[in-house]
Amino acid sequence: MGTLYYGDSGTPIGIDDRTLAHLKVAIVTKLRRGESFTVSWMHADDDPRGRSTLWLHHTIPLRFVFDDVEPPELSREWIEDLMRSANSTGGVLLVDEHVDTDRAPKIAAQQFDA
Structure with missing residues (x-):
């Protein structure tokens, strides 16, 4: 489980390492361009019910901490999905990775059809 620290609050935001790595790319890309935006997510099952939103701006301290080396x-x-949402009026909506499960069996089957 990775952690995102934003601003001076010191309040850690726990995010899965893989998710945080993808989010980091989207956030850094936007902030490098000097663009401000929001990031929103649904609370984890072990957190109080609800959702959260952060307003991200390049002048506010931001730190990504990963558990995996x-x-x-x-x-x-x-x-690309995260960047598309970052460019929308609603900002980044942190969603689970879409995995195309139909594609893997087809690729495997093609390897053995030769």
């Missing part, structure tokens, strides 16, 4: 392999599709 090695960075995960990133999904271009997931990053």
